[in-house]
Amino acid sequence: MSRKLLLNNVHVEGIHTYDVYRKSGGYAAVEKALKSMTPEEVVEEVKKSGLRGRGGAGFPTGMKWSFIAKPEGVPRHFLCNADESEPGTFKDRYLMEKIPHLLIEGMILSSFALGCEQSYIYIRGEYMYVLRILEKAIAEAYQNGWLGKNIKGSGFNLELSVSPGAGAYICGEETAMIESLEGKRGNPRMKPPFPAIQGLWQRPTVVNNVETICAVVPIVNEGGEAYAGVGIGRSAGTKLISASGNINKPGVYEIEMGITVEEFIYGDQYCGGIKNGKKLKACVPGGSSVPILPHYLVCKTAEGTDRLMSYESLSEGGFATGSMLGSGGFIVYDEDQCIVRNTWNFARFYHHESCGQCSPCREGTGWMEKVLHRLEYGHGKIEDIDLLWDIQRKIEGNTICPLGDAAAWPVAAAIRHFREEFEWHVKEPNTCMTRNYGLVTEKVFDKVNA
């Protein structure tokens, strides 16, 4: 049994249009908030709900909202981060494509809570068709008086517009996104000052992920405490997981946090098991930036307890034996996949997307990609593995924004858990071009048990 809070109406015919959305109970939360709640009460509900940022970092949303500076006479801004570009993550696209009004409703609620009168949705440039859907939905919302001046007689004004990016992954970093919105090159800013103090046009700004903003709607509708009751522990509520890879049913699933990873991979209502009856080899549970988990650590933690789909359980064991929930890009690898090739592919992505502002990331990502390419194509040396380890160590934590960490972690985890496979690529240069290493041998199990 799982509860759906965001996608419960997704299969209603025509839910992307205003009329159907309204008939299915849409905009009730805005009505409730504008009529019977103060902005502070909305913030309080979000705090009570325990909602955490769904973009990857998992920072408590209510706390983030309470940091916003409120100087007299200075406008504040609320931004929606729809620059979803993490390989393996496609949940925000699904939400915006299917139920655009849910996002708009969430934007109105959040902007009301923070006292912002000008809000923006910053959408990834590749999602141009989604931008059209959103623009149509915004026009409908304006027509029906949910946006604009004096919304439904409450005295609250809100202008909302969509801005497309130009295809840079880095613009999903909040300060780079702000730079890009200002019309500049999308380079992340130094922090501090944080956006909550000086963000868009040096005004206090809050940036949230699409899914986080959508989750505000059920929180206002049902109350923060009811939302906190869903999920497990500090991982409250539901999470959209974009499942991909070698599974029978790839797609976007809304799960209640706390179900086991095993149920998610093998359960019929979710991924439906590994494709073609093969065995699980590895899994990246939260988008390409998070550490990869070998099969013996996917369903069980190192202590032998069940691993659950939650912020805490997925990161149990730290980076040595754990990973992160991240943005929910769940990628599953079967026994035929090559981990070195996969790591090279990720490194290639980060090399391409590094903004080039700070030196460790600009130079290090390119170097890692070149070394991994060499290993994958059978020209590697055994020292290359230690070299890679050393490069990632020099990038991690030494950069301006988290892209450096995101580039370093997958490489580190792949070497940590699949060192034998890297060594095999060096020892069998001809074979590695035609055949993959396959499943980790029984030896590894012995190592873990010992």
Next chain:
Amino acid sequence: MSEQIQQIKVTIDDQTIMVDPGTSILSAARQIGGNVVPPAMCFYSSLKGSGGKCRTCLVEVSAGSEKDPRPMPKLVASCSTNVMDGMIVKNKTSDRVLDARKGVVELLLINHPLDCPVCDQAGECSLQDLAFEHGASHSRFEFERREFDQIDIGEYIKLHMTRCILCYRCVYTANQLTDNREHGVLKRGDASEIGTFIENSLDNEFIGNVIDVCPVGALTDKTFRFRSRVWYTKPMDASCSCGKCSGNVVLWMIGDEIARVTARKDKYGEVKEFICNDCRFNKKELSDWKIEGPRHIDRHSVISANHYEKAAPTHTPLLNKA
């Protein structure tokens, strides 16, 4: 003086100093001076917004402040982190910092051509000094380095992107001098390059200063390029009555001939008074200048090693140090 500003205490490598609130760790370290000063390749105190990019000035904060003495988990860029009262910073005394800095130097060098013998900046290059102090003696990078064609930015300035370390100093200089964003960074990642709109020269009286702020040999003076190694020239303080700038410059002379004119740099390689293009590129006659005397170059670099000043040298030449 009606009200005294409450000064705050900061300890860097076991040396304590009182500084004004709002001072960065780097500038506090410079107030102490000597060994505790982290190197800085991109920070430039007179350029607003500069700093934080090169990551060579990373330091460890082992206690955040008096009130909250928790250490900061990550190394921080000392140029863009302000001190707090009671902060304890480790620079040279932290192995973590030295290790990270060595890594940054190695990464800065992987795409930088190691052809100092034919580079015009050799001898006064910040990257050369940095690599000498922190770098490994050999490179582990076994791939092709990135290369660019040389570009002329106007009549007097040569841009050789291959040598650029993307410190953004010239970008901030141009931002301060011109109204529009005329000089910036194109492309991204390790393909990014400094550029003006289709190799335009920037029409500004002071644009020649991008040469002085460049820490490496990416932007060089075309009136001086390859005329002499910099350590064979005699730096002399000189001045002129210029209407546009202060007229305080350094002349780099070969015999009685003025080989080039630059602004005066302090010991951290920073120019305090920018000079105009006229003084820099056009006034190459002795009669244009009033010579004040030999220039004291206070940098740990080749140009200050074998120095000719009148007074006995106060610092040991580099070769004897080892």
